[in-house]
Amino acid sequence: MASxxxxxxxxxxxxTVGSTYGLTALGFTMIFNTTEIINxxxxxxxxxxxxxxxxxxxxxxxxxxxxxxxxxxxxxxxxVVIDRLTIRPVRGRSVIALIxxxxxxxxxxxxxxxxLFGKDTYSLQAFSGGAPILIGxxxxxxxxxxxxxxxxxxxxxxxxxxDRTISGKAMLACSCDRKAAxxxxxxxxxxVTLSFAFSALxxxxxxxxxxxxxxxxxxVGILLGLKGFAACIxxxxxxxxxxxxxxxxxxxxESLGAGLLSSGYKDAVAFVILLALLFVRPTGLFxxxxxxxx
Amino acid sequence: xxxxxxxAHLGGLLALAVSVLLAPRFLPxxxxxxxxxxxxxxxxxxxxxxxxxxxxxxxxxxHAAFYGLSAYTTGILTATFHWPVPxxxxxAVGLVVVVAWLIGIPTLKLKGHYLAMGTLGxxxxxxxxxxxxxxxxxxxxxxxxxxxxxxxxxxxSSDRQFYxxxxxxxxxxxxxxxxxxxxxVGRALRGIHxxxxxxxxxxxxxxxxxxFVFVLSAFYAAIAGALYAHYVTFISPGxxxxxxxxxxxxxxxxxxxxSLWGAVAGALFLTVLPEALRAIESYDILMYGGxxxxxxxxxxxxxxxxxxxxxxxxxxxxxxKSPSEGGKARSPR
Numbered sequence: 001m002a003s004x005x006x007x008x009x010x011x012x013x014x015x016t017v018g019s020t021y022g023l024t025a026l027g028f029t030m031i032f033n034t035t036e037i038i039n040x041x042x043x044x045x046x047x048x049x050x051x052x053x054x055x056x057x058x059x060x061x062x063x064x065x066x067x068x069x070x071x072x073x074x075x076x077x078x079x080v081v082i083d084r085l086t087i088r089p090v091r092g093r094s095v096i097a098l099i100x101x102x103x104x105x106x107x108x109x110x111x112x113x114x115x116l117f118g119k120d121t122y123s124l125q126a127f128s129g130g131a132p133i134l135i136g137x138x139x140x141x142x143x144x145x146x147x148x149x150x151x152x153x154x155x156x157x158x159x160x161x162x163d164r165t166i167s168g169k170a171m172l173a174c175s176c177d178r179k180a181a182x183x184x185x186x187x188x189x190x191x192v193t194l195s196f197a198f199s200a201l202x203x204x205x206x207x208x209x210x211x212x213x214x215x216x217x218x219x220v221g222i223l224l225g226l227k228g229f230a231a232c233i234x235x236x237x238x239x240x241x242x243x244x245x246x247x248x249x250x251x252x253x254e255s256l257g258a259g260l261l262s263s264g265y266k267d268a269v270a271f272v273i274l275l276a277l278l279f280v281r282p283t284g285l286f287x288x289x290x291x292x293x294x
Numbered sequence: 295x296x297x298x299x300x301x302a303h304l305g306g307l308l309a310l311a312v313s314v315l316l317a318p319r320f321l322p323x324x325x326x327x328x329x330x331x332x333x334x335x336x337x338x339x340x341x342x343x344x345x346x347x348x349x350x351x352x353x354x355x356x357h358a359a360f361y362g363l364s365a366y367t368t369g370i371l372t373a374t375f376h377w378p379v380p381x382x383x384x385x386a387v388g389l390v391v392v393v394a395w396l397i398g399i400p401t402l403k404l405k406g407h408y409l410a411m412g413t414l415g416x417x418x419x420x421x422x423x424x425x426x427x428x429x430x431x432x433x434x435x436x437x438x439x440x441x442x443x444x445x446x447x448x449x450x451s452s453d454r455q456f457y458x459x460x461x462x463x464x465x466x467x468x469x470x471x472x473x474x475x476x477x478x479v480g481r482a483l484r485g486i487h488x489x490x491x492x493x494x495x496x497x498x499x500x501x502x503x504x505x506f507v508f509v510l511s512a513f514y515a516a517i518a519g520a521l522y523a524h525y526v527t528f529i530s531p532g533x534x535x536x537x538x539x540x541x542x543x544x545x546x547x548x549x550x551x552x553s554l555w556g557a558v559a560g561a562l563f564l565t566v567l568p569e570a571l572r573a574i575e576s577y578d579i580l581m582y583g584g585x586x587x588x589x590x591x592x593x594x595x596x597x598x599x600x601x602x603x604x605x606x607x608x609x610x611x612x613x614x615k616s617p618s619e620g621g622k623a624r625s626p627r
Binding site: 093099106110222226233 | 347351355401404411418419423536577579582583584586590591
């Protein structure tokens with residue numbers, strides 16, 4: 001049986017990793033709320049966040065804070081380009097077409113990263129010191145504090161954005177009824193582009209703060225994206241707080257599963273939860289039961 | 295004439311059968327035969343997936359899992375437990391059908407994105423099991439010693455024999471699919487694609503048909519998987535990853551949704567192309583992504599539509615454009 005300190009350790013690492021799942025889930029939520037598209041390339045933004053920062057340091061020799069800012073900015077720009085080049089031309093087409101396109105985009109991003117950066121795994125230096133803080137026999141990495149802090153900050157920022165700013169309200173209006181929003185003078189196209197930009201920003205931020213803890217490589221995006229989606233479903237699709245809570249919960253369950261059961265099946269935990277939820281309660285733990293929008 | 299027209303699909307089938315018979319004569323060496331055999335597996339998988347995606351409008355991003363589940367089942371039963379090949383084969387296909395049915399019932403209640411993610415999640419779980427259940431599957435290093443395909447004392451030992459077996463199965467299952475889409479069931483499936491509500495109002499049991507076509511497409515994948523296992527005799531998880539599921543979707547999309555001939559064209563094209571592009575191997579991942587995006591934006595009907603459009607364009611060159619003539623040329627009575 002695992003000791004209390006071991007359990008605490010699992011929970012700490014679960015919350016840390018889970019926070020970044022939560023950020024990925026936030027990215028899904030932003031795009032879904034404005035367009036009802038699930039962006040299958042969401043995980044690639046997370047990958048880009050980590051990889052771009054690593055290579056800004058390796059190739060550009062820039063200091064860490066600048067590298068972080070640069071990678072998030074670049075990823076955001078990529079998000080905007082994706083919307084303009086691939087999503088806008090097919091707006092209004094069937095769900096299956098949009099799914100296929102975002103899958104295609106995710107493959108292009110992953111393949112591009114592989115060709116540009118190679119197939120190796122890289123690590124990013126921690127934001128502040130590497131010495132762990134000991135709490136009740138469990139080690140807490142300073143980076144974990146960064147991760148949790150930035151996640152909470154982002155979440156509050158999003159809440160502020162949607163509640164208090166005109167753009168945020170305009171984005172919410174687009175998700176309620178696109179046509180009505182456009183009749184009220186909201187530039188729907190611009191709002192969609194904005195949602196892609198935000199979603200890339202949030203995703204890459206998650207990637208860059210996670211990179212010092214877990215290593216990063218060109219292909220981490222698939223699993224991270226899927227887990228982010230599982231977090232969305234767990235928290236109820238479209239609900240930002242649910243998304244982050246779902247991410248943290250999946251992170252903790254995964255970490256406990258790896259520690260107590262078997263580390264090989266660690267990655268399966270999120271998907272078993274995902275499938276079980278989809279089958280039993282597709283609206284998520286915190287979601288309201290919705291009738292289908294026609 | 296009317297008989298010929300009514301049975302135009304039989305003509306196509308006959309042409310396919312003849313090309314299958316003749317193809318080996320024109321191949322420079324055995325290596326090309328291997329490519330055609332692999333192409334046959336892909337055609338089976340793509341035709342099955344197209345029934346689900348193209349005709350019914352449901353997506354599966356976990357089809358490689360059915361393919362792999364069947365390959366591993368027959369592999370393990372015949373190599374580890376020394377079952378005769380036909381028994382292993384049948385058990386594998388049976389298992390996949392049952393699994394697809396169990397997965398299908400809850401999953402197909404889901405729509406669009408949820409279905410995509412549900413099937414994807416299933417695919418990832420199965421892939422992880424292939425890698426982690428090392429005692430049974432050999433783990434990441436693969437599973438060896440699967441016997442060659444055999445039945446009633448006859449062993450399919452050479453590539454040439456195997457080629458005829460695979461393509462015989464392809465012809466059979468292709469004809470089955472062709473019949474299905476032309477039948478009442480096919481119309482029901484297309485109805486579901488267009489509008490589930492409208493189909494339901496017209497008396498189509500939407501849930502039943504969705505599960506049926508999901509299981510059927512898994513059945514096609516299972517046949518391909520079991521054949522594959524007894525052909526290569528060595529299987530490893532990599533063959534059945536998410537990447538394969540995406541490749542299969544790409545084949546369907548490239549060939550053209552809701553076109554069985556498109557499925558054949560897409561599968562063969564994407565089997566041959568990577569072979570032809572061996573020199574730039576590491577770029578092939580970009581190729582799949584590019585095809586998916588470009589096809590969806592510029593050619594949503596895939597090769598099938600492209601072919602039809604160019605045929606019409608060519609016809610337009612020769613037939614003078616007067617409304618009556620044009621109508622005549624398109625549908626001669």
